Structures are given as structure tokens and as C-alpha cells.
Amino acid sequence: MITQKGLDVSVEAVGERAVVFAGDYLNKLSGEQIEHICRQQLAAGCKELVVNFSETEIVNSIGISILLGVIDSASNNGAKVVFSDVNEDTVELFEMLGLTKHVTIA
């Protein structure tokens, strides 16, 4: 298992599966950290990217747009994206902006 920790974001990678732990506030800064980590994992051959929102209190529109970029990158690399432990308020936001069409909510 490989563990990395950014400023607010951390990742645990096992084989072809990587779990990225989003911080408490998904904004431009933390979104870019997630994006960076996800690109690294995809380049390393990851096929399942799980973004864990268990600690996430608020997501803003900038953060969501960055997540869209991650989904696109994953798709281009043949990888699956899962959002896990998303609270229902954040699910509501994702639904409003159409993210839930492109990703599995677990």
C-alpha cells in the first residue's frame, strides 16, 4: 500500500485501486491536489479511482469542475471513478451539476 499526503488530501493505493481522501473543504486548492494525485495514480496504471468524501464538509463549484476534469482523465485512461462516503447534501450538489451521470456513488 502506498500512502501519500498532500496539504489536505491523502491517498492510499493498493494494486490498481487508489483511494483519494478529499479534505474538509473541496475548493480550488484541494481540488488541484486531488487532480494531481489522481493523474499520478492514472499514470501509474490505476484502473479504479475512489475519491472518499467522508471528511468533506463543503464542496464549491470550482472543486466540482476539477472533479469533472478528473473524471475525463480517468475515462481517457480506461479507469473507473467512484465517489465514496458522500453525504446527501454533497450528492445533491453533484446531481445539480450533472456529475452523477459520469460516476458511481458508493
Added chain:
Amino acid sequence: MKRFSGRPVIAENKADDFVGRESEIERLLQHARGLGSANGLLLLSAPLAGSSELLRQIYDRLFIGQKEIIPVYFAIKKSDTTAGQAGLRFLQEFLVQTVAFRRGDANIIGSSPEMSEISELTVPADGYWIDRLVEILSEGKVKDEQALLRSYLSSPLRAGANGANVFVMIDDLHELSFLENGDAFLEDLKEIFIHADFPFVFAGRRRFLFGTMPFESMMIDRLAFADAGRLADKLSAKFGVPINAQTKDLIAVQLQGNPAFMNFLFAAAQEKAEPLDSFQSVERFYANAVYGGRICKFYDSIFDRIIPETELQTNLLRLFSDVLKDGTNKARIEFWQKHSDLAETQFRSVIKMLNAHEIVTLGSNSIETVAENTALCDYLNGRIRLELDGAARALVVGEELSAFVKRAPQLMARVYRQRSAIGLRELLQAFNGQQITPALIDYGRFKDEFKGANDDKILKATKDANEKISLPRIVYVAHTVAFYRQIGELFDAERSAVALGFAESSENEEIVWIAAEIDSKLEAAGETAEFWCDRLEMVAANCGFQQYKVWLVAPEGFAPDAVAVLRGRNAFGSSRKQVDLLISFLNAKPLIGKNNGAHEYEIIVPMGEDTEMIAAHTVEEIAKRHNFPAKAINQIKTALVEACINAAEHSHSPDRKIYQKFAVDDEKIAITIANRGVRLNDANAREVTSDEGRRGWGLKLMKGLMDDVKIEQTDDGTRITMVKFLKKP
């Protein structure tokens, strides 16, 4: 009817600058559309409440905003000297305004065309009846003056009979007092319009018009405090005269929501290019206005019209001086007449007109000065000192200005106390024979049973309690000062009330409740309770109340010795908390009204570095405090974060600050986010972001998460207002 904010037609202000009469405008527009309960409506106005401008605003909205209803506005003028002259002018105005409306050309109104020109300008649909009117008048077929007047006033009915859809507003009817045959004009108006099958409004001073006509009435009083504040903001912008929050409130309070006087003040400040940003500057301009300025001229013109003779006016001033110095502010009618040197008929006419203009209040056997009208009292005081006492002008103005500056904070303190008053009068009215647990009104019981419990738990327990007492069925309630004037030295009027009613147990058992709010930092002590019980029992004794109950309310309740005192005297003592719970329990909030209005919070955060999270956590705390559910709180937080990001991203703000206000009431939270800089719409127009897919997401989220979102462009930035209802409306 579409909203418009264009150039006024006959109104003095643009629609957007006319504040504080939103519900009146809506009602009058409905009335114009024939949706009122009857055709006739009497608009009873306090002096200088702005009713004329209100009607002119209605006129403009109808002139511009629709094509079906012909609006007609006519006001009796000071220059009208006879009923016939006013009647003829009415006809001319009616025809000119009809033609102007039909042609969609407001310039026709201002050009005052001759009768012959009116015929030429008339559209074919109206040609028959307009030409007939012009013809009859030109040929002078109707020679009798009375018949001629009736013919003039009937012109709208003639139009209606020929299919024209009119809405007639006749204003300033109190000016008929000064017209030869003014009574006949009013009488004819009533007799003619009672048969009208179109909506109309007759407007004038309330004391003049009240009870004169059998039509539904609508009262217009001076602006309420909040609306007067909004007007002050508008006037500040219009005249370019800076004010601040404190002076805005002072202007609203001291000028008692009088739009005309507020205009005078700002106009004077504009002429001197000076701000109204301190109490001293406000009082300086006020003093100038009262002593020789616009307010002085206004009252001078009323006195000069009612009593043109200088000597008689001086006699009247002397009477005012005697009555004001006496402190009672009133005297018997015979006293006034004897010292006025006026013959009885003239005296009655003068007093009637002074009463109509609310310079005095005419009772059944007494005449009272209007002591609550600050500007009027200051004006009278000035004239008395200058004209009767012969004091030097500089001395009078200097001393009075000092007195005004000293008075200003006292005036505001009184207003703050009034606004924080519980509303005992209204609460007593809500008693209605209902049953409550003693703990809701007896502080000793409340402390024993509920100290530390939350409101929901207390209200549930009170509903389920077996032991109940019955509140009386109240038939009449008024402020205590209305029953016993001397108590006014101890209380502001709003903080004490007397309620007469019947004990619920028996309709034969009359009971009087005498309630008062008292001040105390901690639990009120026994001495304090004794003091106030003595005072209120004195009220009961002086008023001859046989069966009475004293009820004291102290912010933090009563100490044990005070509870013992109150029980010994068979009185109730409650804390502010108990009263709030009682208000909830009795569903008295609608009666209490403004006293329990919005809680407002303001913060300013710098832009950048995730400061939107500070705002989010602040609003979370506020919303929790006001019992918003968790889901709504999260939605509010997210929407606020988006609004802050919007403010930071696009504005290139010069001060890098985001100004936020949170206003919470029983139904909703309203959040205002404002920033200086490039306005949101201008930014969207000019800046092209590479992230095209994300543009508008912030706004989409705000609109999706909140119940209402409004974006406004201010002069120098953007303001977003978002509302979330506690329960879906």
C-alpha cells in the same frame, strides 16, 4: 401590469425612488382595475404623509403600463378661489388627460391645450362625447352656476356612458374649505359619483374627509420607521448628501416619517453642499428649516391661509403659548374662543380648519395642541419666543439649536426603548380567556420547574400541564398613561398597559390587569418589586379599579424576596423569557408585530484565502440558533460560499472586502452579500474564461439551493440577496 422605472409623467419622483407604499400601491392599482369591493374609495391622509405623490405614482403607472384604463388625477389647488373655477379646471384636466392617454403622449398634459385644440386632438373613439361636452360648454347652454358645476363634475360619467374606461382620482379635497361654495362642490361630488359605475378615489386630510362620504376608506399615515429610513437612503443618493446609520435613524425619528420635511432637510443640505453625518449637522439644518426655512414657510402658509389677519394670528399664538406653558396642552373650547377675539362663526371655522390640518385636536369640549408633532411644537415655540416674547433671533436660534442637539440622543434612546418593548398592550389583548400553566406567568414557579430547559421542552410541558389558570377575557386595553397621565413620568407609554375585562370564571366579575415592564440587570429585588407594585396600585386607586391584578415583567425575573412580595400582593411577576414563551403559547406574534422582528447580523470578510469558510461557519451558527434544519443549513452554507467566490473572482475589488448581512425572522433567513468593484454582469460581459463549462455554476447552485436569489448592480459593485424559508411557503 409591467413594472416601470422611467421618467415620471405627473409624479414628482421616479417609481424606484418612491418607497414605503408598496401595499398601498398594490391596493390602488387593484382598485383602478375594478377589483375593489366598491367603486368609491376615500383616501384619508395624515398631513404630509405623501398621499398626493402616491396618487400621482398610481397615475404614472397606469399611464405608462397599460392601455385600457384612462387615469385621471385632479387636485384642488390653493389658487382655486370658487367651486365653479375648480369645477371648470376639473373638466379641462379630465379632457386633457383623456386625450393625452389615448394618444400615449404625456407632453399634451404639460402643454395645457385650449378646448378647441382638445377637440382636434381627440381620438375618434372619444370624439362624440368629448365634442358634445366642449360644444355644450362653448354654447353656454347650461347657464345656472350650480348646474354648470354639476355638469363639469359629471364629465367622467358621460365618458363612462360612452364606453370609456376611466379611473378618477380627486385629491386635496380639504382645500375646499377655502373655496367659495366649497361645501357645494363636495356635496355635488358625492351625489354625482355615488352613481358612477367606474372606480374612483377621493383623497384629502383625514380629519376633513372622515365620515363625509359613504365609501370604503383607506388610511395613509406617515412612513413607518423602516420605510422612513429607506427614504432617507434614497434622498441621500438623490441629493448627494452623505448620511450614516445613526443620522438616518435620527432623521426618520425626528421628522416622524414625514416625506416632505425629509425632502426639505436634504435639499437644504445639498444647497450648502454639506453632509448630514452627525447629530449636530442634522440639528443645524433642522433648526434652520424650522426658524425661517422650509418647515417654517410650510406652517406659516397654513396659518396665513386660515387666519390672514396678523393681529388675530398673534392672539392665536398667545393662546398656544398659554396652553403649552400650562403643560396640559389643552383648554376648554370656551377659553380658546374667549381669548381668540374671534366671532363665534369665524372661530368655529378657524378651529375646524386647524383641526383638519392637525395643528390642534378638536374634542367635544376642549381643544388640544398636537404635542406629539415635534416639528410643529418647535415651530410654535420659535414663533412665540420671537414674536410674543420679542427675543433676539440669534438668541432663539442658538438656544433652540443647543436644545435640539441635546434632545437628539434622548429622542433616539426613547425610540430604542420603544422598539425593544415587549408589546404588553398587544399581548394583553391576546389573552382572550385562554388557560395557561401558572409557570408561564409566575417567575417563582417557572424557575423551579423550567430553569435551564429549552423552549420546546417548556412549551410541551406547559401544554401537557394539569394545573391551569385562566387569563381574563379582555374587552379594552390601552397604555397606562392614557388612564393616568402622571405615570408617563415613570414609563415610556409602550412599557405599561391597562386591560379591562372579565374573569373567565364569570362574566359578572370584572377585572383589570395593570402590566408594566421594569428594568433590572439581574433578578429584580424585593425593594424594586415593592416600588413598582406601589406605583401600579396607585394607578388602580386613582382610576377607581375595584378588582385588579398587577403584573410586572423584569428582564431576568425576580429574586426570591421579590417573588414573596409579589405573591403577598396577589401580583404576578414574569421574566422576559416567560413573556416570549407566553407570546408563542397564545399565538400572539401577529399582534405583537414589529417588536419581534428580524435578528440581524453583519460581518465583513477580506477576499481570498478561503475566507468564505469563515462566512459559512458564521451563517451555520446563526441558522442553528434559529432552529433551521441541518439540511437547510448545509444548503445555505454552500450557497453563501458560492456567492463569496463570485464576489472575489470577478470584482477586482478596490477594498478586497465582502460585506455580508444575515437577517433572520420567524419565517426565513435573508442573506445579503455585497462587494465593490466590477459589477457581476459587466464582468460576465467582458471576461472570457478558459473554463467555459463552469461559467454560471455558482449562480446555478445558489438558485438551486436557496428559495430566492436576487442579483442587483449597485453604483459601484454587486449585491446578491438570497432567501431560505424555514418552512416552504
